[in-house]
Amino acid sequence: MIRVELVKLARRPRNWASVALLCGLPLLVAVFVAVTHLAPPPGQGPALLSEVLSSGSLYPAAALAIVLPVFLPVAVAVFAGDSIAGEADSGMLRYLLTRPVGRTRLLWAKLVALTVYVVTTVVLIALTAYATGTLLFGSQPVAAIRGSLTTSSVAATSLSGSGLSPVQLILRTLGAVAFIAVSMLGVAAIALFLSTVTDSSLGAALGALAALITSEVLVTLNSASAINPYLPTRYWLAWIDFFRQPILWRNIDRGFAVQAIYVGVFLAAAWAHFATKDITS
Amino acid sequence: MIVHPRARWRWAVVVCGTVLLGAFPAALAALPVAGSAVSPAALRARIMASASLPYQGYAESTVDLGLPPLPDLQGVSNLLDGTTDQYAWYRSPRHWRSDTLTAVGEDDVYQVCGATYLWNYSYNLLTRVLGTEPVRLPRAADLLPPALARQLLGLASAADHLSRLPSLRVAGVDAAGLRLVPADPATTVSAVDIWADPADGLPVEVRIMGRGTSRPVLVSSFLQVSQRRPALATVIPHPAPGVDVVTTRLSSLNGFLNEDHRRHPWPPRLGGLARLPIAGGGLAGVAAYGSGFARFALVPLPGTTGSRIVDAATAAGAAKVTLTGGTGVLIRTPLLTVLLASPPFRGITFLFAGAVSPALLESAASDLFSRFASRP
Numbered sequence: 001m002i003r004v005e006l007v008k009l010a011r012r013p014r015n016w017a018s019v020a021l022l023c024g025l026p027l028l029v030a031v032f033v034a035v036t037h038l039a040p041p042p043g044q045g046p047a048l049l050s051e052v053l054s055s056g057s058l059y060p061a062a063a064l065a066i067v068l069p070v071f072l073p074v075a076v077a078v079f080a081g082d083s084i085a086g087e088a089d090s091g092m093l094r095y096l097l098t099r100p101v102g103r104t105r106l107l108w109a110k111l112v113a114l115t116v117y118v119v120t121t122v123v124l125i126a127l128t129a130y131a132t133g134t135l136l137f138g139s140q141p142v143a144a145i146r147g148s149l150t151t152s153s154v155a156a157t158s159l160s161g162s163g164l165s166p167v168q169l170i171l172r173t174l175g176a177v178a179f180i181a182v183s184m185l186g187v188a189a190i191a192l193f194l195s196t197v198t199d200s201s202l203g204a205a206l207g208a209l210a211a212l213i214t215s216e217v218l219v220t221l222n223s224a225s226a227i228n229p230y231l232p233t234r235y236w237l238a239w240i241d242f243f244r245q246p247i248l249w250r251n252i253d254r255g256f257a258v259q260a261i262y263v264g265v266f267l268a269a270a271w272a273h274f275a276t277k278d279i280t281s
Numbered sequence: 282m283i284v285h286p287r288a289r290w291r292w293a294v295v296v297c298g299t300v301l302l303g304a305f306p307a308a309l310a311a312l313p314v315a316g317s318a319v320s321p322a323a324l325r326a327r328i329m330a331s332a333s334l335p336y337q338g339y340a341e342s343t344v345d346l347g348l349p350p351l352p353d354l355q356g357v358s359n360l361l362d363g364t365t366d367q368y369a370w371y372r373s374p375r376h377w378r379s380d381t382l383t384a385v386g387e388d389d390v391y392q393v394c395g396a397t398y399l400w401n402y403s404y405n406l407l408t409r410v411l412g413t414e415p416v417r418l419p420r421a422a423d424l425l426p427p428a429l430a431r432q433l434l435g436l437a438s439a440a441d442h443l444s445r446l447p448s449l450r451v452a453g454v455d456a457a458g459l460r461l462v463p464a465d466p467a468t469t470v471s472a473v474d475i476w477a478d479p480a481d482g483l484p485v486e487v488r489i490m491g492r493g494t495s496r497p498v499l500v501s502s503f504l505q506v507s508q509r510r511p512a513l514a515t516v517i518p519h520p521a522p523g524v525d526v527v528t529t530r531l532s533s534l535n536g537f538l539n540e541d542h543r544r545h546p547w548p549p550r551l552g553g554l555a556r557l558p559i560a561g562g563g564l565a566g567v568a569a570y571g572s573g574f575a576r577f578a579l580v581p582l583p584g585t586t587g588s589r590i591v592d593a594a595t596a597a598g599a600a601k602v603t604l605t606g607g608t609g610v611l612i613r614t615p616l617l618t619v620l621l622a623s624p625p626f627r628g629i630t631f632l633f634a635g636a637v638s639p640a641l642l643e644s645a646a647s648d649l650f651s652r653f654a655s656r657p
Binding site (some may be wrong): 276 | 337382405505522
């Protein structure tokens with residue numbers, strides 16, 4: 001079952017089109033920045049974009065900052081919203097379940113495919129951005145430094161002004177990729193649950209996006225501070241803490257924990273609803 | 282509609298699990314807080330003696346003054362009207378660091394022996410300020426609970442009233458509460474509430490109430506704190522190659538102070554309050570008057586800077602006031618009062634600011650202008 005879902009995932013051109021668009025946006029931004037040599041000043045525009053002119057190896061992080069606020073959640077919500085509702089919408093769900101396939105197993109297979117899509121997308125954005133960054137901005141170390149990193153060199157400057165060695169930069173970028181992937185799994189879980197509730201994949205995707213927009217609005221309200229730490233988007237931007245010196249783990253830890261809770265709760269709700277749902281289409 | 286019994290069972294599991302997860306933080310918060318029998322005076326003494334205690338932690342400060350954005354003072358306006366997140370590493374009074382965090386950068390302050398380093402990510406600039414700054418603009422690090430609590434308690438006079446508040450759990454610390462009520466009616470501070478570790482006096486939360494307000498105007502609190510001593514390497518700046526490094530002896534106030542104002546011989550008393558000596562001499566153009574919480578700063582602003590600030594304040598709805606010998610624009614907040622006073626000549630604006638009543642500042646400005654008028 002899982003293999004079938006993964007093959008479906010790989011064979012659907014629209015999935016690759018969405019990944020291509022997500023990888024293409026940072027590419028477009030990089031081309032403009034490289035041609036004009038005009039990056040936004042530090043502290044303005046997408047995080048770390050100002051740094052890429054001096055170090056292309058930071059571009060994966062900048063690329064993730066570009067797609068994180070809107071495009072990545074939209075793509076994930078659309079894909080996850082289509083998981084069950086898409087099958088129902090096309091009339092395939094009833095036939096799918098007439099095979100000796102348990103509903104829980106089907107849901108599990110959908111979840112695995114969803115996870116593969118999210119992780120693959122985030123990793124591909126980072127990889128293509130790395131290739132773009134090193135090609136257009138170069139990957140030469142900023143400079144050799146003395147002191148505790150004697151044997152190494154500075155690949156980039158952290159937000160705290162100190163240098164990051166190439167190894168540190170790679171590890172921190174991997175941490176940011178993992179954090180963003182887990183954050184997107186939270187979106188996917190909400191959309192997957194809604195996908196079991198409605199037969200409209202568009203409705204499920206829009207429902208998940210509505211939840212995210214609501215969360216974004218509440219995060220900015222002082223009057224909603226009591227629920228602020230529990231909102232799904234509260235810690236989304238905490239991935240930037242990987243690029244401080246030292247790494248500030250507080251919000252990163254909480255971000256992982258909040259997403260784990262959202263994934264757990266909404267997957268459980270999806271299972272509870274889908275396992276005994278009347279399948280009419 | 283027929284609901285399958287299994288569906289009921291499954292939903293019951295999901296709902297119960299969700300409720301348990303949701304109730305967990307509330308249950309933790311509802312756990313009884315260990316009380317403390319320490320007296321108000323003893324707790325105050327412990328807090329004042331806590332400057333040598335190392336700590337590191339994540340603090341959040343929320344200030345709701347409603348200050349309008351003022352030119353050249355944007356940083357102060359932001360600090361005093363919004364939420365500031367910072368992470369602090371404090372080894373000792375001579376070695377500490379505070380990072381003010383934003384979603385796309387950070388501004389850091391390092392104290393390394395006698396030098397202060399200011400890191401500004403937006404400008405890719407590390408500024409080394411030599412020597413102490415007797416007079417400077419407020420920084421985010423001033424709002425860290427330990428620094429703020431000690432600063433406020435240091436202002437207290439013998440007439441102010443100290444009492445204990447119920448203990449509160451802050452960032453995992455069962456903190457003993459202390460309330461300070463200023464006796465001077467001229468101040469806008471109605472009470473200062475401080476919670477500190479009763480064992481060693483490390484402050485973990487500070488609230489300041491203004492007169493006539495039911496909610497705190499300023500809340501500064503640790504969200505996470507540990508008394509582990511940070512490594513020396515953490516509190517010393519390590520600028521990467523490519524970072525601009527400059528050294529200065531100038532105070533942050535010099536950005537908009539004019540050397541011409543150093544010649545102002547400030548009177549010994551204004552508005553009935555005595556002039557305060559500024560440790561280290563300070564900037565000759567800046568003065569402070571008063572005592573305890575009823576004190577205000579007097580800063581002369583050069584013509585263009587002063588005019589722009591007055592215009593911005595007027596555009597934001599600040600009230601115009603008539604003073605003896607001049608005019609003024611009054612910015613009134615629940616805690617801080619700012620008066621921008623201009624004599625009819627001289628092309629200068631005087632900024633009076635403090636947690637004092639508007640009447641006091643107006644009286645002080647009128648006093649100052651009267652002295653100008655009486656001079657030949």
